[in-house]
Amino acid sequence: MTTHIDGHRVSIQLTEVEAYGGNSDPASHASGSRTSRNAPMWGPPGTLYVYLSYGIHWCANIVVGRENEPGAVLIRGGVVTEGRGTVERRRGRPVHLADGPGKIGQALGLNGSDSGTTVWDGPLALRGPFGSVESWYSTVRIGISKAIDVPWRFVVEDSSALPSSTLP
């Protein structure tokens, strides 16, 4: 995925994501009522949902599934493949692998003003290569206190399984 924000282009190859559902998923921000914060989760697939976590971290999700049936994928980790200088300036430290949703949000330069935009006309774009499904495995989601047994965290085995042309 790639962002073009403040005149800077940053790309990451995804290595870790988590899925969140709608009303039937107690851990989801869409488990309760629709509010101004979580409204993008009801949007069409490809909508971006960005929220502020712990008052500090902007975390990014891509909405999936049908419109009005909330569901989203939280971006948890990725390898920086383009714009590493920009990422290191934003993060204030050397960065190769950004692991953790707050770090990813900061690396990509996202904030609340990007919530509700879409991958076809917003600052964040999706593009391949997407790798093979065999290189991913699933575990339980982390950092949550409800539905902790649902195995909807997906991780790439190891970054050497990524297409070598995408690695730095």
Add this chain to the structure above:
DNA sequence: CAGGTGATTACG
């Protein structure tokens, strides 16, 4: 390991 930080929610 603990603390920062602020929106959102649950309760009256």
Add this chain to the structure above:
DNA sequence: GTAATCACCTGC
């Protein structure tokens, strides 16, 4: 109104 809860990161 107030209090508790967070899909987290950093530095000790």
